Amino acid sequence: MSDLIQPLIRQRADPHISRHADGFYYFTASVPQYDRIEVRRATSIEGLVNAPVFDVWHKPDTGPWSELVWAPELHFNDGAWYVYFAAAHTRRLDQLGMFQHRMYAIRNTAKDPLGGEWEFLGQVDSGMDSFCLDATTFTHRGQLYYLWAQKDPAIAGNSNLYIAPMKTPWQLGGPPVMLSKPEFDWECRGFLVNEGPSVLQRNGRVFISYSASATDENYAMGLLWADEGADLLDPASWHKSPEPVMRSAAEDSVFGPGHNSFTVGDSPDEVLLVYHARTYTEIVGDPLWNPDRHSFVKPLRWSAEGMPLFGRPSRRD
Template sequence: MRNFFVGIVKVFGVFSLLLIPFSCGSSKTGMEETKSLQFDNPLAEQRADPFVTKTEDGNYYFIATVPEYDRIEIRKSKTINGIKEAEPVIIWRKHDKGVMGNHIWAPELHRIDGKWYVYFAAGSAEEKWKIRMYALSNPSADPTKGEWKEEGQVVSNRDDFSLDATTFELDDQRYMIWTDRASDTIMNTGLYIAEMTSPTTLADNQVVISQPTHDWENQGHRVNEAPAVLVRHGKVFVTFSASATDANYSIGLMWADTDADLLDPTSWHKLPEPVFYSNPALKRFGPGHNSFTKAEDGETDIMIYHARNYKEIDGEPLYDPNRHTRARVLKWKEGMPFFGQELSDKEMSMKNLK
């Protein structure tokens, strides 16, 4: 039972303590109330690394990793639950040879300066583990229509096993956070941040802001990956996933103040324990690689994530196809996100938690 986190650790070195009581309660104890929302989970079977964005006209667009790792597709719906029955539109397929020819992973869909961009990871046809970040663009107002253009590689300074790119804007500056391999022995992969000089170009100053230093981040693999950003209450919150992609996979939380220097690693604070992880009683195993969107009311924060409903996996977890997309309400308590580790998706959708 890890319902309470009694510590905050600076990402590098300096410790400070803060009690964050992530217990259930009503708005009288600081819990923000949400309207009753029920989701028809799983929203999408055999879809991992899910990303959902809501546009100003009320449409939802869903994009995720397909188990064949060979294509990128988008679903369009007027509701979150409608994603389940929405028809996938294939917008791009992997190359037969060379780069972008294998392991098509973790696409994200972003609207930037009047264009749609898809950021995704891919290996080469001949070297499937030579994973790099790539981008597609489309000027159409509807990303399920129009023509998608390959923009090439989004190059990091390390240029070594880079993936899971996400982007956000703060005070008229666009940033990217992504996963990259380290050359030292501290980690397999960590989280990096940089300003962007264009939708497909990173500035030279690229810094690591999280490393897998805790035991829960080092189960099977020493990994920090899959960042997702939510700007609320004067903070830039970043969730991330850690460990191997089996039942050890878990979600962690870090943040910086919105007026801090996001390129200064000491601006970032990181909880020493995961906020969302396997719960056998709820048949939720290996939850992770989440994204955030808004409910139809335009107010309630929703977390979209993947998980399996069983623990035991034969062989390499990456080739087990049954990571299913799910949705749940994200609540807030005293300015901090409440993930409801011991609660089901249905229980999190209740207006008041008793």
């Protein structure tokens, strides 16, 4: 059997897959039109490819969240389903040359998120009125946390990574704490970016993967980690890899891996890495509207010291 990995779902960027207690895998991602949130589910990862697609929310024609719906994530928090996503009121850039996204949430209290009604909850307010995107949530030691990317006008670059406790699944319960900003060369190619965080709790540590640089072949993935007993709201608790943990594999024509999530395989001990990448670099026109970022899935490996080994985006190593 070939060691090369083929895309799981084509033309779906920013993929998020989670396995719920009902036994289903749930998949959502950015659609090329950036106009809606879609969800599909199946009893296996492979089954997601041909699973029915449910459009659970469409953007309005006008208003603060009427353009460029990016990077939805589906989470089950405190007994209800939530989708966190970024959207803007315009496609135009602001005076800093930035998009104008803010984070929003919708909720479904039904047992079946594909059958119940979705309620728009409004903006997830971080207290910083600036470009933000790519929020995720996770629970650690009974506390629900919010983790996302946002622009600080006082810091060079497009976005940094922040964490905060949550009071409710759609409201922060404390001030943002910055965990990482673009500082290494591989984080600053094309654009100075830290975005797309995802959390994995294993081997006595809390890991945060993230993506950096422009969303072309320079896009790469980094890693933060803290001991599971540490104060996650203290930046000093976190360590940062000085090198990317996954980058383009030109030898196999897989470029710009990033914006990942984690899910489990056939057993809870098997961790699967979910990410997007392109299979060519000759993008015609604005990369924002290029639809060919595809969703990939591969097994995550581990070192003898209990650190995740991401390998190449093109192979199962």
